[in-house]
Amino acid sequence: MWEAIKTALESNGLITGFVIVGITMYVAYLISNKLTKGLIHGSAIAIVLGLVLAYFGGVYSGGTKGLADISLFAGIGFLGGSMFRDFAIVATSFGANFDEIKKAGIRGVSSLFIGVALSFVVGAIFALIFGYTDAVSIATIGAGTVTYIVGPVTGAALNASSEVIAISIAAGLVKSVLVMVGTPFIAKFIGLNNPLSAMVYGGLMGTTSGVTGGLAATDVRLVPYGAVTATFYTGLGCLLCPTLLFILTDMIW
Amino acid sequence: MVIYGVAILAGCYLFGMFCGELIGALMGIDSNVGGVGIAMLLLILVVDKLQKNGKISKPAESGLAFWNAMYIPIVIAMASSQNVLGALTGGPLAIIAGIAVVLISWLCVPLLSGKNAKESAIEFNKNHPAGEVN
Numbered sequence: 001m002w003e004a005i006k007t008a009l010e011s012n013g014l015i016t017g018f019v020i021v022g023i024t025m026y027v028a029y030l031i032s033n034k035l036t037k038g039l040i041h042g043s044a045i046a047i048v049l050g051l052v053l054a055y056f057g058g059v060y061s062g063g064t065k066g067l068a069d070i071s072l073f074a075g076i077g078f079l080g081g082s083m084f085r086d087f088a089i090v091a092t093s094f095g096a097n098f099d100e101i102k103k104a105g106i107r108g109v110s111s112l113f114i115g116v117a118l119s120f121v122v123g124a125i126f127a128l129i130f131g132y133t134d135a136v137s138i139a140t141i142g143a144g145t146v147t148y149i150v151g152p153v154t155g156a157a158l159n160a161s162s163e164v165i166a167i168s169i170a171a172g173l174v175k176s177v178l179v180m181v182g183t184p185f186i187a188k189f190i191g192l193n194n195p196l197s198a199m200v201y202g203g204l205m206g207t208t209s210g211v212t213g214g215l216a217a218t219d220v221r222l223v224p225y226g227a228v229t230a231t232f233y234t235g236l237g238c239l240l241c242p243t244l245l246f247i248l249t250d251m252i253w
Numbered sequence: 254m255v256i257y258g259v260a261i262l263a264g265c266y267l268f269g270m271f272c273g274e275l276i277g278a279l280m281g282i283d284s285n286v287g288g289v290g291i292a293m294l295l296l297i298l299v300v301d302k303l304q305k306n307g308k309i310s311k312p313a314e315s316g317l318a319f320w321n322a323m324y325i326p327i328v329i330a331m332a333s334s335q336n337v338l339g340a341l342t343g344g345p346l347a348i349i350a351g352i353a354v355v356l357i358s359w360l361c362v363p364l365l366s367g368k369n370a371k372e373s374a375i376e377f378n379k380n381h382p383a384g385e386v387n
Contacts, residue, residue: 020333021326043325050332058338068334080330086289088327090266091320093293094300111365118361119354126350141346145354152331153289157277166335167347173332174351182355190362197366204358204365209325235297239290243276 006072013075020067020076024049041213044177047148051170064162082156089149092208093235107196108229111203116237119146119206120245123171135250137164142249143241144168145175147207150237157242176210183214192218195225202226206233258309258316265296 009016028046032038036045054066063069068077078084123145127138140160144151144167151168154160160168183192183201191197192215202211202225211230215222273288300317303309 017330018326021329024329024333025326043329046325046329047332050329051335053333054335055338057333066334066338073333076330077334080327080332080334084323084327085331086270086292087262087266088320088324089289090269090292090296091262091317092324093297094262094314094317094321107365107367114361114365115358118358122354122357123350126346126353130346141350144347145350149328157273157285162335169332169335170344170347171351171354174348175355178352178355182359186359190359191366192362197362200366201362204361205355232297235290235293237290238293 009072010074014078015075016073017075017079020073021050021079024053039181039217040177041180041209043209044173044180044213047173048177051173086153089153089234089238093232108199108203111200112206112229112232112236115204115206115233116146116240117245118204119175120237120241123168124249132164133253135246135253136160138253139241139246139249140164140168141171142245143237144171146172146237146241147234148172148176149234150241153238154241154246158246172207175205176207179205179207179210180213180217183211184217187218192222195222198222198225199229202229203233206230206237208234254310255312255316255319258313258318259320260316261299261303261309261313262296262317262320265299266292268292269295 025042025046028049029042031045032040032042057067057070057073058064061069065077067073068080120139120142122142124138124142126145127141132138132141136158137160140151140155140158141164143154148169149172151172152165155165155168187193190201192201198215201215205211205214208227208230211226212223215226269290269292270285270288272291273285276288277285300309
């Protein structure tokens with residue numbers, strides 16, 4: 001009986017991955033709605049749950065691939081592997097309209113570049129403070145403070161260690177959750193009540209889940225304006241962090 | 254057909270990966286550099302062109318929308334297969350850097366949006382399609 005279940009799950013790894021992620025998201029949205037009354041976005045809780053599962057996977061197996069090191073759950077490693085991950089990231093740019101970003105004008109575009117560069121520099125400085133001295137690790141952690149997508153993409157491109165990639169994801173996750181929860185409270189102090197500042201906000205913060213979740217809790221009319229710049233942010237980060245920003249980092253260290 | 258949307262996405266993805274391989278080779282790094290970003294920008298331009306010319310059908314768009322919506326689940330799968338145990342030795346770094354970057358970025362919002370933001374020429378549009386919220 002147990003053997004039959006085990007074989008069914010192991011020989012259909014990717015499909016098992018769909019079920020595990022589906023259950024994780026269901027639980028996460030339940031926690032989001034019931035325990036936080038929607039204050040913390042379900043997707044952020046789901047990612048935290050994923051990281052918790054990866055922690056226990058690591059403790060149980062002693063490996064470096066979290067839950068995916070347990071043979072029963074190996075398929076989740078394929079689903080979360082670079083091919084599907086990058087494919088889905090590219091798909092997120094569907095819905096961004098080139099004309100919308102033109103409307104944001106120079107301020108929207110410059111906020112994108114400033115946002116990516118500023119986040120990268122802040123992350124890089126803290127990586128240095130915490131004792132990382134190689135350019136690859138510094139750039140990967142800097143990219144992680146850009147978003148939790150740019151971190152692993154940059155880390156994979158530069159062959160960073162799995163630990164450094166995990167730190168970069170965690171830093172991006174902290175950013176995403178804080179933006180999501182903090183935006184409604186900070187909005188009136190930073191003039192976040194009109195489309196232009198929402199576009200600047202999306203460009204500076206970048207984390208799509210954080211910005212759209214945070215703006216929805218502030219004023220739902222601001223969401224598309226923040227989202228349209230935020231959607232470009234990860235693409236710009238993926239473009240700049242492993243290339244120009246890494247080269248600059250490498251020149252300094 | 255749904256597959257047309259998926260094929261457009263896959264085509265842009267592969268072209269981006271191809272460019273990323275070239276950039277990586279030019280930089281002397283044995284991996285893909287910037288491929289995802291190039292693919293994203295290409296997809297935006299291609300879909301925008303097709304939508305303006307009315308050459309993309311609803312089913313084709315749903316092929317794109319499906320993978321758009323799969324982004325968070327895949328990120329969760331990715332999170333589940335990371336070396337979190339190893340990361341916890343550097344835990345404070347992730348938390349402190351994450352908090353610092355948000356605080357500093359918040360301070361920059363008024364500087365960039367300017368004093369005239371309230372008289373923004375861009376009007377609120379209640380009918381704007383917000384799309385799938387990630």
